[in-house]
Structure formats: C-alpha cells, structure tokens
Amino acid sequence: MSDPILLVRDLSMTYPDSNGGLHALRDVSFEVFPREFVAVLGSSGSGKSTLLRILAGLLQPTSGSVSFGGQGPVGSGAASPRIGMVFQQSNLMPWRTVIENVKLPLELDGVDDETARARAQELIELVGLQGFENNWPRELSGGMAQRVAIARALIHDPDLLLLDEPFGALDALTREHMWIELSRIWQMRQKTVILVTHSIHESLFLADRVLVLTPRPGRIKLDFKVDLPRPRADEIRYTAHFGSLAKKLKEAIG
Ligand code: ADP
Ligand code: MG
16 A cells, blocks of 8 residues: 555644634544545534645644645645645636636646646536536536536646535535546546545445544544445445445444
8 A cells, every 4th residue: 555645643623712612623633545535424513624624724723733645746846735625615706707717726827828728628528518618607507616616626636636515505416416427537537535525425425435523523433444346336326235334324423
C-alpha cells in the first residue's frame, strides 16, 4: 500500500459561544490513501462541514493536525496539494455562462484564455454538459448546476476533491443519477475524494470506505470498508449484500 495522501490527527474543533464553547469535533483521526473514495457519514450537526472546511484550510482547528503526505503535485515544489471543493449549493456566478464559470479559477491564475477554454471544454464534456457551454446558470436544473460545480472543482486537476453534501439539494431521482455520474467521473479521473453526506445509500454506493461520525461532538465511531465490486451499477443497491451493509451503517449512526 502506498503512503497516505492525507493524515488527520486528533482534530478537535470548539466554536466559541457564551456557554463554554460548542464542541463540533473531538479527537478525529484518520488517513486517506491516494485514489481512495472516502465518505464521511453523519447526522446533521455532527461536524461534517466543519471537518471539510478544516481539511480545505478554510478553518483553523482548535487542536490537532492535518498533514499531506506523499508527493506534492509534480513540478510545483509545493508541499500542500491542490484541493477542489464542491458545496451543497453550486455557487455559480449568475452573470457568467457555464464555460465562463468553469474556467474562472484558471482565469484568476492568469492562464491564457485559449488554454483555459480548452481545459474547461474538456471538463464540461466529462460531466456530460456538452452543448450547454454558453447557457446561463439560471437556465440549468439543480443537477446540471452541480455538474458545473464539479467541473469547476476539477479544473486545477486537484489532488484531493472535497464534496460537502453536493447532491443534498437535489430531488431523489436526480441525486441517484448524479451518484452514477460521480462514480463514472471518479473512475475516469482516479482522484482522491472525500465526500460528506448524511445518506447511508449515497456513502455505500460511492465510497471505498465510510467513516461514521457520532452526533456532536463528532468523533469517528466506525471506519467501514465497503466491499462492493466496481464499477457499481444502479442494480447493486437492490442486492441483499448492499442491504446488509446499509443496516450495519444504520446501527452505527444510531
Ligand atoms: P454538519 O455539516 O455535520 O451538519 P457542521 O460542521 O455544520 O455540521 O456543524 C457542527 C456544529 O457546529 C453544529 O452544532 C453547528 O451549529 C456548529 N457550527 C458550525 N459552524 C459554526 C460557526 N461558524 N460558529 C459556531 N457554531 C458553528
Ligand atoms: Mg454540513
């Protein structure tokens, strides 16, 4: 087995409040290996978004450490990996077309327009939105907007993709379709992914491993290996084995 790409050690987070502090996470430790798809499963308020924001460097933990092992991106000389992030809301710029939204991060980096457009076009095709390059965000369905957000998060070719309930705002059928799409994209790009979700079925369908968080303060209650074959088709969700795995996770969540 290769070295972990991510090492999380004894992470705790206490938000200040008037009552001695709100403990969102306590002593969270785990590691993630290159190309792994890890789901963090927990009920609402268990500290999932807090954890992802700490991993993304958007939030400073109260204690504990996050370190990135392995090699940094080739040629960058940087120790920290590139991170792409997708939230529950697509956060697209309403005054920019699909392709302009996807290429925005490259634009901000000063990449020339021709290169940026070509990269964006490739990712738009990867997420299945060819033909919608010049549409406005308001013309997209929720599922399409999340595809744009995924394409945008991939534009830097990140080492680590962090997804915070990316399908939480979608209707059930669209969400299940997006699972298949994300699974396909992950298979093609072989990214390391951490997906936060409160859906047992979503975590099982997508992940290699599921980390189950306790209710607040979030701690890792279970590190669960998902022994389902890949590629996974929709039918797998209706097998007895899938059902028995779901039952175990349900018991762990409580
Ligand atoms: P989840 O994503 O699992 O729903 P969060 O990480 O958003 O959980 O929140 C965990 C707990 O921390 C919740 O009780 C929430 O109210 C609290 N919390 C989250 N962000 C803040 C903040 N910026 N300030 C104070 N409390 C916060
Ligand atoms: Mg959250």
